[in-house]
Amino acid sequence: MLLLFGLKTVQRALPGRLSLCRSCGQYAEQYLEERANKFTLFFIPIFTMSRTYRITCSNCGQRSSLSKRGMKALAR
Numbered sequence: 001m002l003l004l005f006g007l008k009t010v011q012r013a014l015p016g017r018l019s020l021c022r023s024c025g026q027y028a029e030q031y032l033e034e035r036a037n038k039f040t041l042f043f044i045p046i047f048t049m050s051r052t053y054r055i056t057c058s059n060c061g062q063r064s065s066l067s068k069r070g071m072k073a074l075a076r
Helices: 068-075
Strands: 005-020 027-041 044-057 063-066
Touching: 005 044, 044 068, 063 068
Parallel strands: none
Antiparallel strands: 005 027, 027 044, 044 063
16 A cells, blocks of 8 residues: 655745835835645645744845734734
């Protein structure tokens, strides 16, 4: 019996928004991205194991990670 399983990282761009950058202090577009690690069985994603969020400033290019709580605060 052959059993194929593994992990797959899925990266998804989320809608950005205008806000103040923590690094450069400019009011600029902030790009959001979600990365999810998924468990796969026969190359089919079964469930998500972990999820992380990152924010990137369009002005200076500074990247920083966001917590789920920080992501919810940005949604408001």
